[in-house]
Amino acid sequence: MTMISRYVQRVKYAENPASKLLALFGGFIFSISVLADSGITFKNLADDASQKIDYEHVHSTTFAEIERFRNLSLTNPLSFTDLFDMPHQSYGIPGAAVFDYDRDGDLDIYLANGPGAANSLYSSQLKETGKLSFIEVGVEAGVDATTQDSSGVCYGDIDNDGDYDLYVLGRGEPNRLYINQGNARFVKAESSGVKGGSLTSSSCAMGDVNNDGLLDITVSNAVDLSRYSACFVEVFSRNQPNQLYLNNGDNTFTDASATSGILRLKGFPGYAEGSAGYTWASAMVDINRDGNTDIIYADEQCGIPTTTNGGVDRGYIHVMLNDGTGQFKDNPVIINEVSASAWMGLAFGDLNCDGNLDMLVSNAGDYGFPSFGGDYVLGGMTTRWFLGKGDGSFTDPGVGGLKASVFTWGVGIFDYDNDGDQDMIWQGGLDLDYQVWADNPGVILANDGCSANFTWDKQAIKTNYTRRNPRGLAMGDLDQNGFVDFVTVSNFTIPDGIALKKSPAVYGSVFDDTAYFLPLFEPQVMVPAPDQFVWNGIDLAPGTATIEINSGDNDNGWVAVNLAGSIGLTDRGQVNRDGIGSVISFTPEDKPTVMTSVPSGPSFASQHSLEANFGLGSAESGTLEVLWPGGTRNRLYHVKAGERIVMPEIPCSFDAYWENKHKYHSCVYRAVSDLVNVGVIKRNKKHRYINSAMRAFKEYKPMEGYNKEEDSRYEDAEKQGDDY
DSSP: OOHHHHHSOOOOOTTOTTOOOOOOOOOOOOSOOOEEOOSOOEEEGGGSGGGOOOOOBOOOTTHHHHHHHHHHHHHSOBOHHHHTTSOSOTTOOOOEEEEOTTOSSSOEEEEOOOTTSOOEEEEEOHHHHSSOOEEEOHHHHTOOOTTSOEEEEEEEOTTOSSSOEEEEEEBSSOOEEEEEOSSSOEEEOTTSSOOOOSOBEEEEEEEOSSSSSOOEEEEEEOBOTTOTHHHHTOSSTTBOOOEEEEEOSSSOEEEOTTTSSTTOOOSSOGGGTTOOOOEEEEEEEOTTOSSSOEEEEEEBOTTSOOGGGTSOOOOOEEEEEEOSSSOEEEEEOOOSTTSSSBOOOEEEEOTTOSSSOEEEEOOOOSSTGGGGTSOOOTTTTOOEEEEEOSSSOEEOOOOGGGOSOOOOSEEEEEOTTOSSSOEEEEEOOEEOSSEEEEOOOOEEEEESSSSSOEEEETTTBOSOOTTTOEEEEEEEOTTOSSSOEEEEEESEEOOTTSOOEEOSOOOSOTTGGGOEEEESEEEEEOSSSOEEEEEOOOOOEEBOEEEEEEOOOSOOEEEEEEEEOOBTTBTTOOSOTTOTTOEEEEEETTSOOEEEEOOBSOBSSOBOOSOEEEEEETOOEEEEEEEOTTSOEEEEEEEETTOEEEEEOOSOOTTSOOSSHHHHHHHHHHHHHHHHHTTSSOGGGHHHHHHHHHHHHHHSOOOTTOOHHHHHHHHHHHHTTOOO
């Protein structure tokens, strides 16, 4: 038996019995796929040389070891097990963020880079010049982190002073927290308590887990990447635990990882109880809409066979439900035989418009493993979306007519064509150091009328991402035309002159024709299994960035929503300044309600803009509702197409118990008046928020004990214009 067959369970590859395809998982997908065409296209602004988007990603420090193995193979070919001794992810794992760092009203871009190269902060000049362009200010702003091998990034207003602070993760080295000084400059917080040691930190997220109005931080950690054996052989021993830091309110944090419950992972075999997962992505989101911020971790199975295939299940999606005090209980998403898989990125929305939050989770796809020359069962590593039941559990509807998926890191749920339902974006590629998976050309998937059935809009993205290998993906309306744009950052580029090989996998999927791979080490012996690998001399070019601008030219309407928590601004304020952790619903006229969250950290190693964008199609207006952290619900009616609105926290929930309408009105009136006084609400908009609050109260069924007699007194006074 060869070394490769000792470590990899061979299973049958569906629909191509003649192939010898290496794989680890199984599944079954059905139906016929079609292509969509919304008329929307994206144009890469970075292709314009005058923009000077000259980002180039450098390799991680471990790449020197890759070069040693390459040179060694030229005289002493490597066995498959020799490859296990190579370091993993040596080209780096850069993330991206889209946020308004200087609070000038337009969105800026932050891109992580490797050691010795400055991280890039591209400051938008849209407000200054009226034209979308960027200037690089990373060093000037103090967030270049030049000496760090930077990976994931996330941001939030951790001190509630009105500007965004930035958290930058390090690969195998301490993380860095940068405090925004409010003058377009940052200062590194040396004693913040969130450096985290020397773990392989991949993604981070911010959210208020104990409802004290302060943003806490979770960090997802992967494995010791110094050897590939952590992927193929060592199931738990090299995995690194995730972390949770509680905000003390003075720009310092307390490590609550061991006391919060986030380390008590379920789904592992008994002997592995207490072990850490292999986590690539994390997000903070109120997944069950109970007013408490939950944490989601996406874990990697990597090269370990699942239990179904004679191995061990370790790659689960962990839904950590919060009891409201910052204590978590794991509810892993275990639905079927493919629930343990190579999960890597997260996104949230309501894909079927049923009033529950759904989840998109990226995966390795169905085309990479067949390129090794072994067996694979379709479905085992498919990117999937899970439909929420509202209680933190999910159903798996399968991927329908797509049949298969491509390799994906960064993901997002957004209404790219503003037709009123939520669509998906997939970006990614994989470097295995000895092979590249290049099967994702850049994918936008159009939702078929809130059905959670999707078709590929092949015409939308004009840039071919096959050779770019994107890692980070972040979204936001960069040109402020009401249509969402996106940014990617890649860790390397395959030069155009290098020929790619076609994946042998054939599923009858729309992705069959665009699935490629590139060997970097060529096997000298293929029978009975690959062995004796030699580097083929191929070098990869530095990674780059793209800034893809949505054409926004289909005449569909839109609404953009920015939340404003009021803690520290008013006596009654309870929620962090940007409402991170809130769930926002929007109901256009004669259309289904669409829901999104304001989470920190989803996608992969990246963070989207906190602005929520909703498509209206041909509708002219709609109703907005916000579920804030802590459980307060506010509503705003008659939000018109084209409005970019600020929805403030009014700490008077229309669905709470109120003795009578007067009590509720008094709470709303005082809260809105306070928000006017501190400048959150313009004085001429005061009655808009009050009237909407009262209408929401009226439409909500009063609870038992409600004093209707007192109501009639209020209504008499109201008719006469009195403030009762």
